[in-house]
Amino acid sequence: MNVAQYNKRLKSFSVESSIEKSIKKTSKEIIKLNTSNLDKGLNSNGAVVGTYSFFTIRYAKRFKPRKPKIVGSRYNFYWTGKFIKGIFITYQGQKIKFSSTGMGYKRKTRFITNNNLLGVTSVQSQKINYGILAPKLQEYFQKHISR
Numbered sequence: 001m002n003v004a005q006y007n008k009r010l011k012s013f014s015v016e017s018s019i020e021k022s023i024k025k026t027s028k029e030i031i032k033l034n035t036s037n038l039d040k041g042l043n044s045n046g047a048v049v050g051t052y053s054f055f056t057i058r059y060a061k062r063f064k065p066r067k068p069k070i071v072g073s074r075y076n077f078y079w080t081g082k083f084i085k086g087i088f089i090t091y092q093g094q095k096i097k098f099s100s101t102g103m104g105y106k107r108k109t110r111f112i113t114n115n116n117l118l119g120v121t122s123v124q125s126q127k128i129n130y131g132i133l134a135p136k137l138q139e140y141f142q143k144h145i146s147r
Helices: 003-012 015-025 027-039 054-063 106-114 122-146
Strands: 087-092 095-100
Touching: 003 122, 015 027, 015 087, 015 122, 027 087, 027 095, 027 122
Parallel strands: none
Antiparallel strands: 087 095
């Protein structure tokens, strides 16, 4: 390949579409970072969201949630499992946005939003950028240049 051909290939590489493709390919890994926080009762700032009270336990016994609620333990976000199972990501405005199809009714949606349950910590964001997406982008770039 000569310099002109190499230059033409460089110019034809679409960073934006490669980022979108990388995010789609690694979405499960990215979502797992969010759900691992929730499994520990943490929000996207790394803070504990709350702990179960005696009243929650009494209420939960009537509805049999998917994971047990123990007085004093951190929230586990597995009442029905729909919220956690429904988490997905999109790429908009050069940002990864987290959402869930299991947001439920207005009060639950407000709780999720006000407590920053969807998203990752700044440390996890660095992991996404440099440990997950950067290697994928490098791979796409190498394939594009060498084809």
